[in-house]
Every structure is written in C-alpha cells, then in structure tokens.
Amino acid sequence: MQRAGLQRGVGVALWRQIADGIRSGLTNGLVDDNGRLPPESELAERFGVNRHTVRAAISALAHEGVLHSVQGSGTFVRRRKRLVYPIGARTRFSSGFGRQTRDRQTELLDHAREAAASEVAEALGIKAGEEVLRLEMRGIADGLPVSRATSWFSAERFPKIVDLYLETKSITASLARLGIEDYLRASTGVEARHADEADTDELQLSPGAIVIVTRALNVDPDGVPIQFSFTRFPADRVELTIETARPTR
Amino acid sequence: MQRAGLQRGVGVALWRQIADGIRSGLTNGLVDDNGRLPPESELAERFGVNRHTVRAAISALAHEGVLHSVQGSGTFVRRRKRLVYPIGARTRFSSGFGRQTRDRQTELLDHAREAAASEVAEALGIKAGEEVLRLEMRGIADGLPVSRATSWFSAERFPKIVDLYLETKSITASLARLGIEDYLRASTGVEARHADEADTDELQLSPGAIVIVTRALNVDPDGVPIQFSFTRFPADRVELTIETARPTR
DNA sequence: TCTATTTGTCTATATCAATAGACAAATTTT
DNA sequence: AAAATTTGTCTATTGATATAGACAAATAGA
Structure with a gap:
C-alpha cells in the first residue's frame, strides 16, 4: 500500500x-x-x-x-454524460439544452450600458463608440453551471431589454414583446482554451480545465443584427453539435 | 501591469x-x-x-x-550548458566529467550488504540470493548534484570494497588495490523518465523534472562481471555521448 | 429493529504560505 | 567617497494546509 x-x-x-x-x-x-x-x-x-x-x-x-x-x-x-448544446439557425440561449436536464435556469449576473468596442460595433453594424447594453448571464443545469454568456444589444434599438428580461426571464420573450417574433443565428465561431480566473470562478471549474467559447450573432428575419454574444461552456460538461442543414420531412 | x-x-x-x-x-x-x-x-x-x-x-x-x-x-x-558524460569501454564513474568543471566530487551516501535480487544476480553472473554489497553514490559538480548511482559488487569477491572506497575515494583505485588493474564497460542501457521523490530529493530537482537512467555492467579483462549499476542523471544538467568506436591514431 | 458502515461537523494544534516592515550587507553608480 | 540599488536577514502577524480525535447523522445490511 x-x-x-x-x-x-x-x-x-x-x-x-x-x-x-x-x-x-x-x-x-x-x-x-x-x-x-x-x-x-x-x-x-x-x-x-x-x-x-x-x-x-x-x-x-x-x-x-x-x-x-x-x-x-x-x-x-457524477453522471459524466455531457449535455449537448445544438447550434443552428434556431438556436435560443434559454432552450438550448432542451429536455436533457430536469432542473435548469438562467440568471442575469450583471448588466451595464457602455460604448461599443470595435468588434462589437462591427458585429452589430453600428459605429464604434455608440452605446450598447451588455448582459452577463449564466446557465445552470441540475445545480451546476453549464454556460456563461456576455451579450450586447444596441442601446438605441433595445433600451428596455434588461427590464424586459428581468420580467420575462427570457431573451426570446423579451424580443417578442418588442415586436420581434422571430430571429435567426447568422454565424457562430467556436474556439477552445484553458479556463482563466473568471471561468474557474463563475463556472465552478478547477485550474487547467478547458472551456469552449462561441462567438455568435443573431439577426432579425431581414438580416439586421440584434444580438452579439460570447458564451463560455465547460468542455467537460457540454458539447456542441452544429446543425448545418435542416432535415426535410 | x-x-x-x-x-x-x-x-x-x-x-x-x-x-x-x-x-x-x-x-x-x-x-x-x-x-x-x-x-x-x-x-x-x-x-x-x-x-x-x-x-x-x-x-x-x-x-x-x-x-x-x-x-x-x-x-x-545559470550557465545552462549541460555537462557531457561520455560512455564507452573506458567509462569511469569518477572521471566521467573530465575537465568540464572545476569543482567536482563523489560522495558515498550509503552502503549495505544484501541478498542479490534476480536482475542483479543475473548481471553479475552469480546465483540469486547470494550476498552482494550495494553502494549508493552521488556526483556533485560545482556544488550541484549531477549523478546518483546505485552499484552492486559480489560480497564474496570484493568483501572490502567499501572500506577501500572510503580510503581511496575512487572505485577505480579500490579495484586496483585488489589487483584489478583494468576493467571495461561491457554494456550500458539508457532510459528516461520523470523524477520520482527520491530523485527530487537527492538530485535537487523540482517535481516534473526528467532523469536519464543508465544500467551499466563493468567486467574485468577476462570478461568476468565486476560491478553492476544504475545511475540517474538530471536531464537538464547532463547529456550522454556514446563512444561506439575508438578512433585509431 | 438493531448494528455496522460511511459521510458530516466540531474542536484543537502544528506547520506552511503570504504579507508587512525594518534594517544589514554587498555591489554598482554618481 | 558618497549615494543609490539590490539581495540577505530578522521579527511579527494572518490565513491556508494538515493532523488528530470525537461524535452526530444518514444509510445499508443483518
């Protein structure tokens, strides 16, 4: 021994x-x-x-x-089966994990009004320095954090998005209240890196863990940008599936 | 910052x-x-x-x-130039590093009389369980450990090897006193692995360091085994060169 | 139900890790 | 020679790490 x-x-x-x-x-x-x-x-x-x-x-x-x-x-x-997060044209932050877990919730950690950085401005199709609303959200499934998102909306176009979100607890519902009945995922970038201090903190990871980072842009049916976001997923709890084409039936 | x-x-x-x-x-x-x-x-x-x-x-x-x-x-x-340890027919433990360092010394850490394990017995050409003398030695160059050797000799043939070594501070000189004027390196095996606790301790390494391990057999001019030894070298301080053929002159 | 097993919680103590400040000793620069 | 820089040493304090022992609480098995 x-x-x-x-x-x-x-x-x-x-x-x-x-x-x-x-x-x-x-x-x-x-x-x-x-x-x-x-x-x-x-x-x-x-x-x-x-x-x-x-x-x-x-x-x-x-x-x-x-x-x-x-x-x-x-x-x-613990059940080591990873949650599957599907990415496609109809990807919604709130319902991504579908019925894979019994207990899931999304919480708004923080929000702020700020000047758009160049990357955000370019994605949203506005000028750098224009005001945007930033939302910091976390997804929890069965008591364990599974996602951590930072999203930006145009402050001019969606001034009340935070209040609406606090009321409806859903980005999709909030946008519906604003007359946007539908929206689409225009593009998604995927990277992976080691967890930094913020990740270990907010996603309850240990140093050395791996996070998957997506960079996503949602647009309205006319193709006008609505929401730009970065989302971090713990690689040992979540895997992504990319829906490139919709099966016909 | x-x-x-x-x-x-x-x-x-x-x-x-x-x-x-x-x-x-x-x-x-x-x-x-x-x-x-x-x-x-x-x-x-x-x-x-x-x-x-x-x-x-x-x-x-x-x-x-x-x-x-x-x-x-x-x-x-520090001078990061590694010491070169040549291995060939005339390899001697004490003089291996030649004139590469000003200050070098070999110290006997421990010794014991014990029954030969099968690997040792086979190498020395004796029966397993016969008594052997085990010597634990360490080489130091410029104040830093560069080698750590465990050697076995037949207790029957070299009963006084420890005393002689303590007196002469040299294996070569000790064997000479016993009438063995010359000996040869018959075979050398080389491996590399991560430092274990004993290595980090005795060679002043940090966890995760790499050690080169040689498995060597010295024989007398008639080919009769004299000394079997394992030597650990810190891979970041020492490199080996193998002399396969002796240059004619 | 009773017993044994196993995790949870508490107190206490010693050592390691980290911070803080002060000053000495050696070296380099002025 | 004097001043500034830089490493070395000391004391003191706080929190994290590790050990030790005791007992409670929940579970599983007889």
Whole structure:
C-alpha cells in the first residue's frame, strides 16, 4: 500500500495532488461497478494522509461536479454524460439544452450600458463608440453551471431589454414583446482554451480545465443584427453539435 | 501591469506558480542581455505579491540550479550548458566529467550488504540470493548534484570494497588495490523518465523534472562481471555521448 | 429493529504560505 | 567617497494546509 507519490513541501497542497490523482484515476480501477469511490478512511490510508485531507480533495471535485457524496452511503462519480448544446439557425440561449436536464435556469449576473468596442460595433453594424447594453448571464443545469454568456444589444434599438428580461426571464420573450417574433443565428465561431480566473470562478471549474467559447450573432428575419454574444461552456460538461442543414420531412 | 494569472486558494502555492512562470518565461524577455532578472521588488510588483513570496520562488529555482543571486548585484540565469558524460569501454564513474568543471566530487551516501535480487544476480553472473554489497553514490559538480548511482559488487569477491572506497575515494583505485588493474564497460542501457521523490530529493530537482537512467555492467579483462549499476542523471544538467568506436591514431 | 458502515461537523494544534516592515550587507553608480 | 540599488536577514502577524480525535447523522445490511 504505497503513498502513491505524494510530495510534501513542493508548493502543491496534498489535497490538490490527491484531487488530481482521483480525477485521473477514476478510470483506473478506483471506482467500483456502481461508480462508487472507496470510503474516505480507506482513501486516506491509501494516500498516507489524514481523512480530512482526503475530504478536502473530494470537496474540490464535488464543487467541480466530478463527484458527489451521500452521507451514510458513499461518494459517487457524477453522471459524466455531457449535455449537448445544438447550434443552428434556431438556436435560443434559454432552450438550448432542451429536455436533457430536469432542473435548469438562467440568471442575469450583471448588466451595464457602455460604448461599443470595435468588434462589437462591427458585429452589430453600428459605429464604434455608440452605446450598447451588455448582459452577463449564466446557465445552470441540475445545480451546476453549464454556460456563461456576455451579450450586447444596441442601446438605441433595445433600451428596455434588461427590464424586459428581468420580467420575462427570457431573451426570446423579451424580443417578442418588442415586436420581434422571430430571429435567426447568422454565424457562430467556436474556439477552445484553458479556463482563466473568471471561468474557474463563475463556472465552478478547477485550474487547467478547458472551456469552449462561441462567438455568435443573431439577426432579425431581414438580416439586421440584434444580438452579439460570447458564451463560455465547460468542455467537460457540454458539447456542441452544429446543425448545418435542416432535415426535410 | 497584470498579475499574470496567479490563482489563490487553488492548492498551488503562489511561490510555486511564480517559480514555474519565471522558469518558462526565461526566454520570454524577462531576462536582459546579461542574463539578469529584474530586481525582486519589481518582480513582486509585476506578479502582484509580496517580495518575500518572490524570494521563495527564486530560492526554489536557485536550489534547482536554474538561477543564482548575488547580494547587491542581482539574480542571474545559470550557465545552462549541460555537462557531457561520455560512455564507452573506458567509462569511469569518477572521471566521467573530465575537465568540464572545476569543482567536482563523489560522495558515498550509503552502503549495505544484501541478498542479490534476480536482475542483479543475473548481471553479475552469480546465483540469486547470494550476498552482494550495494553502494549508493552521488556526483556533485560545482556544488550541484549531477549523478546518483546505485552499484552492486559480489560480497564474496570484493568483501572490502567499501572500506577501500572510503580510503581511496575512487572505485577505480579500490579495484586496483585488489589487483584489478583494468576493467571495461561491457554494456550500458539508457532510459528516461520523470523524477520520482527520491530523485527530487537527492538530485535537487523540482517535481516534473526528467532523469536519464543508465544500467551499466563493468567486467574485468577476462570478461568476468565486476560491478553492476544504475545511475540517474538530471536531464537538464547532463547529456550522454556514446563512444561506439575508438578512433585509431 | 438493531448494528455496522460511511459521510458530516466540531474542536484543537502544528506547520506552511503570504504579507508587512525594518534594517544589514554587498555591489554598482554618481 | 558618497549615494543609490539590490539581495540577505530578522521579527511579527494572518490565513491556508494538515493532523488528530470525537461524535452526530444518514444509510445499508443483518
């Protein structure tokens, strides 16, 4: 029963080494057929540390969404099936995840009126420096953050969008109130990078995690830009599917 | 002047993050033309931490041999030229590094009498379980560890090898006292792997460093095995050259 | 139902990590 | 020679990390 290579005094906390070890060792015969981890006391003995140190590691992984514990029963690996976020002409922020989860919600974290940066202005087809409304939103599914979006609207065209959103809890509904019965996803760019500090904070990720970033533009039926947004998805919780063509039926 | 992405409370000490940052940023315009780092106070401000935290990072890198500091002057990048360890028929542990360094020494860390494991027995041409003498040695050049060797000798044939080594400070001289005027390197195997805990400890490496491991057998002029040894070299301080053929002259 | 197992919570203690400030010692610049 | 710069050392304080032990609360199994 070896101490599995934990190193002390090297500037990396034991609980972090153990958390990384458990995460990478999930496939490695550590979990049983029911997706259950060995009891904390056994893990503590196996790693050669105190039970509380193991608990700190498990707590980090639980916060990250990898594990969850049940008092009296044990600690289990979470449903690792990623949510599928479809991207196509009819993509809607609120309904993206459809019926894949029981409990989902969108919350407005912050909003502001500001001058349009060049990239935003170009996307929305306005002049740089013109006023825009910025909305910071987060999507949560089954208690775990699955998306983090920053959106811009023209302040001149949609001055009341924030109030409407707070009332209706939906961008689609808000736009409908403003007479825009339909809108389309004109373009979507996709990138991936390591999580920065804001990501680890707001999406409950651990350092080193990967986020998928989409850059999207919604337009009205006449092709006039309505909404420009950046959305960050945790790569281990979400995958994207691109609908390039609509199946005929 | 950004805080360069340091993260607090994630189980990785700030000094370790800074040390890694400095090490990987050495090429990245951090050092000037004289190989000098910015003053500690400036680094502290740049990373957004206390000067003492920067000092902890520098201390780790100095211990690792990457940097060295001079009071009143500054902190400099060490001569990064690797020592060359030639391997051939006449390879001697003590004189391997020749005149590449001014100050070099070999020290005996530990020794023991034990039963030969199967690999050792096979190499030395004796029966498994026969007694052998194991010597743990370390080579130091300019104050920095450059090799770590474990050697086995037949206890029956060389019972006094440890005493002789302590007296002569040389394996070659010890064997000469025993009437073995010459010996040859019969075979050398070479591998590379990540440093384990013993390596980081005894070779002053940081976690994640790479070590080159040689597996060598020395024989007397009649081809009878004398010494079997494993040697670990830090890959960032030492490189091996293999002499396959001896130049005629 | 009773018992054993397992996670959750609490107190206490020691060491490491990080900050803060002051001053000494060596070096470089003026 | 004097001043400025830079590393080295010291004390003190706060919070994070890790250990130790005890017991509560929930669950599973006999």
